[in-house]
Amino acid sequence: MANAPPVDLPFARRLPKVELHAHLTGSISRACLHAIWETRRQQDPDLQLDDPLVAIPPGKVDYHVQTFFPLFSSYIYKLCDDLPSIVFSTRRVLEDFQADGVVYVELRTTPRAIPSRDITKDDYVKTILDVLREHNEQKSNTMRAFLILSIDRRNTAAEAQEVVDLALKYRNGGVVGVDLCGNPAKGDVSLYTDAFNRVKAAGLKITLHFAEIADSGTDDELNTLLSWQPDRLGHVIHVNSSFQERIKKENIGVELCMSCNVHAKLITGTFSDHHFGFWRDTSVPVALCTDDVGVFCSPLSQEYYLAATHFGLDRAQLIELAQRPIASIFTGASERRRLESTFKHWSD
Ligand code: IMP
Ligand code: ZN
DSSP states (O other): OTTOOOOOHHHHHHSOEEEEEEETGGGOOHHHHHHHHHHHHHHOTTOOOOOHHHHSOTTOOOOOHHHHHHHIIIIIHHHSOSHHHHHHHHHHHHHHHHHTTEEEEEEEEOOOOBGGGTBOHHHHHHHHHHHHHHHHHOTTOOOEEEEEEEEETTOOHHHHHHHHHHHHHTTTTTEEEEEEESOTTSOOGGGGHHHHHHHHHTTOEEEEEESOSGGGOOHHHHHHHHHTOOSEEEEOOSOOHHHHHHHHHTTOEEEEOHHHHHHTTOSSSOGGGSTHHHHTTSSSOEEEOOBOHHHHOOOHHHHHHHHHHHHTOOHHHHHHHHHGGGGGOSSOHHHHHHHHHHHHHOOO
């Protein structure tokens, strides 16, 4: 590849990619939300919800902590509140990732009950797993998809245990781990110690949103989170050198979401200031991730392209970077072998 041309977007799209940090509902495109809204409006002309193209204007990506979380609770969850919408949007999310060259995805979602429609959290999880299975069984699909269940920082300890119950119930049906997500300005994470200890004891994997904002980056919180022995950490922003050293020593995978961090102003500065610049020079498994492509509008191919542009990576370096997450996938040996073989046989 000595004389290869510089990385461009088509190259980043063709490159096989592994996505490890993508929230299902946050990955629904505006176009898909709009299609759901049109269907819902045909069924119910009195539907009291704005068109998504008005509620979430195309091109708007400057959501921050105060405006981001309400977007879900006060809008998207109200729009996608029946099983047909959940099935339709999950299929579209899978199609979108695959069309972008993603060959392996661990989607994550917070189990959601919709009492007005008689939908339990179990129904919600089972419905999504059915869509994932249908996708994985289709031989022509080049991407395989798995599910992580999220505990939200607003959950009670009992609700967190309910998420763990579901993860254990469906561990042979596609659930590979448990996450802690939600508004980082809320909650006391020590509430979930018993729940995550149960996840670990059962041999399921753990990923945690880690030090997203200064308030969730206190020594107390980070010590509690690390005591659960997580396998991967998301964001990893407000982390001092002693925690960086611990992450390196324990070889914990890091999930880095550049566009989300820049647009939501979770970091100071811009892409070239992103802490990817620090983690890329360590030996931990680094995974570039989208977080919420439906909100921040930067598909995984663009995250790789941005890394190449702002950190001066050539094609060979980008191919190497794309393989780094393989060491931290939650599924195990057979998927690891499939991914290694995909890269081995891939040539541009
Ligand atoms: P869902 O879990 O599939 O419903 O995806 C949307 C949910 O993911 C939101 O309600 C948030 O709780 C969570 N989420 C999405 N992005 C972030 C993030 O950057 N930090 C923490 N939580 C997030
Ligand atoms: Zn996230």
